[in-house]
Amino acid sequence: MSSYVVHGAGAVGGGIGARLHLAGHDVTLVARGEHLARIREDGLVLDTADGRHTVRVAATDSAAGVEWRDDTVVVLAVKSHQTEAALADLARHAPEDVPVVCAQNGVSNEPATLRRFARTYAITAMLPAQHLEPGLVVQECHPVPGILDIGRYPSGTDEVAERISADLRTAGFESVPRPDIMAWKHRKLVTNAVGDVRTVLPEEGDRLKPLVRAEAEAVLAAAGIPVVSHEDDQERRGDLLQARPGIDGPNSLGQSLARGLDTEVDFRAGEIVLLGRLHGVPTPANERVQRAARRK
Numbered sequence: 001m002s003s004y005v006v007h008g009a010g011a012v013g014g015g016i017g018a019r020l021h022l023a024g025h026d027v028t029l030v031a032r033g034e035h036l037a038r039i040r041e042d043g044l045v046l047d048t049a050d051g052r053h054t055v056r057v058a059a060t061d062s063a064a065g066v067e068w069r070d071d072t073v074v075v076l077a078v079k080s081h082q083t084e085a086a087l088a089d090l091a092r093h094a095p096e097d098v099p100v101v102c103a104q105n106g107v108s109n110e111p112a113t114l115r116r117f118a119r120t121y122a123i124t125a126m127l128p129a130q131h132l133e134p135g136l137v138v139q140e141c142h143p144v145p146g147i148l149d150i151g152r153y154p155s156g157t158d159e160v161a162e163r164i165s166a167d168l169r170t171a172g173f174e175s176v177p178r179p180d181i182m183a184w185k186h187r188k189l190v191t192n193a194v195g196d197v198r199t200v201l202p203e204e205g206d207r208l209k210p211l212v213r214a215e216a217e218a219v220l221a222a223a224g225i226p227v228v229s230h231e232d233d234q235e236r237r238g239d240l241l242q243a244r245p246g247i248d249g250p251n252s253l254g255q256s257l258a259r260g261l262d263t264e265v266d267f268r269a270g271e272i273v274l275l276g277r278l279h280g281v282p283t284p285a286n287e288r289v290q291r292a293a294r295r296k
Helices: 011-022 033-042 080-093 109-114 159-170 181-200 202-223 230-237 252-258 269-279 284-295
Strands: 003-007 026-030 044-048 051-055 058-060 072-076 100-102 120-126 129-133 136-139 147-152
Touching (some): 011 044, 011 072, 072 080, 147 159, 181 284, 202 284, 269 284
Parallel strands (some): 003 072, 100 120
16 A cells, blocks of 8 residues: 655545545645644544544654655645645655645646656645534545546656556545646636635625636636636536535635635636736736635
8 A cells, every 4th residue: 555645634635635544545644733633632533424534644743754655655735825835844854756746726836846846746636625623624525525636747647646546546536647637727726716706705706707717718828828628627527526415615715714814815816817917918807806815
């Protein structure tokens, strides 16, 4: 079985780490604060449609506390605005040839990781989950908890991507290797920006959502960035992600706001704003979403 270090044990990282551990893989979670204390004391609780699973897993507050192996893979699952600190921690303590997989929203994490780690991979994380209290992750979908397609950054696949994808499937996720993974992550970028309208400006949703989407499509086209179509994305999702009855929480940005934390909006709508400014495409709707999230 493979060895995994999940740096960031929130909704996505905690869910991935817990399910990999339950499937028999060696897992270490890197967490912080009260969340880390609860995991160390009582285990990480994974709430699923099948019941609550208490996962007794190794946990640390830094990569310095990891027992590194030759087959260790890092899953980077912190919020995008926390990536630099996480990468600095990994650069100090992880083997320089360790594969690092960015299982995060946004598209800025992969180039930041590649500056430090040659073996950089990307996951398009379609994994609805909640992390609103220490020590607990709630899986929102059943029976498939999420879709975690993977590829090498900037493009291609290899035996490592194949192995990670296979391990994710043993943990119950849907996963395939994709050589064009960043085209899928750019589609997820658009999806996140549109979804954030409901979180920060719900009363303007009907008006703003199509504007946010149109701006995103325009800036990606102007920048010449490959992106899969909305139709291809919907076909990939299909009916795999079945919502659990009675589980309808905020999206990941909304969860950060609910917990009084900084958000990664600058790497969601803000990424579209950046691309618009770089390529001369106005993005007033995305700027409005970005400002509204900052003021929450």
